[in-house]
Amino acid sequence: MNNSDPKQKIQALIESHQSMKGALLPLLHAIQDQFGFIPESSVSDIAKGLNLSRAEVHGVITYYHFFRTQPPGRHVVQICRAEACQACGADALLDLAEKTLGCASHHTTANGAVTLEPVYCLGLCASSPAMQVDDKLHARVTAQKLTTLLKQLESA
Numbered sequence: 001m002n003n004s005d006p007k008q009k010i011q012a013l014i015e016s017h018q019s020m021k022g023a024l025l026p027l028l029h030a031i032q033d034q035f036g037f038i039p040e041s042s043v044s045d046i047a048k049g050l051n052l053s054r055a056e057v058h059g060v061i062t063y064y065h066f067f068r069t070q071p072p073g074r075h076v077v078q079i080c081r082a083e084a085c086q087a088c089g090a091d092a093l094l095d096l097a098e099k100t101l102g103c104a105s106h107h108t109t110a111n112g113a114v115t116l117e118p119v120y121c122l123g124l125c126a127s128s129p130a131m132q133v134d135d136k137l138h139a140r141v142t143a144q145k146l147t148t149l150l151k152q153l154e155s156a
Contacts, residue, residue, distance in 0.1 A: 009034060010042045014049035023050055024060055028067055037068040065119055073108040073115040075153045077101075078132040079141075082121040088128035093146050094118060100150045114153050 017027040108115040124130035127139030
């Protein structure tokens with residue numbers, strides 16, 4: 001087996017999850033962990049391997065905000081949109097991020113540097129508004145802090 005072939009890697013992940021009860025979510029997480037996204041071309045293979053319809057697999061991928069069907073940028077910026085963060089200004093932060101980056105939510109900047117994603121709860125409700133840059137959480141985010149972080153990412 002050619003370990004660099006994505007289709008074969010996905011098939012190996014499918015096979016390793018097939019006997020697991022409720023395998024779809026763990027499998028989708030494993031594929032996204034491996035590739036950074038879930039290739040749309042893998043939906044049929046996943047469905048066949050887990051004895052599900054393509055619609056069921058696609059529905060789960062599109063229902064959960066965490067899953068991506070396109071490769072992310074070099075950096076992923078997630079801005080919390082849960083109630084506590086919204087109450088503390090997260091909507092304004094998301095608008096500012098879109099303007100600063102020049103891309104809408106769920107999209108990547110033209111230069112491939114940053115993917116902007118709204119998320120629903122980063123677990124920092126008492127320190128709202130919150131955001132995550134790659135794997136680093138940021139609490140009590142202000143417009144100034146957001147702008148500074150985004151400019152750093154764009155130049156990295």
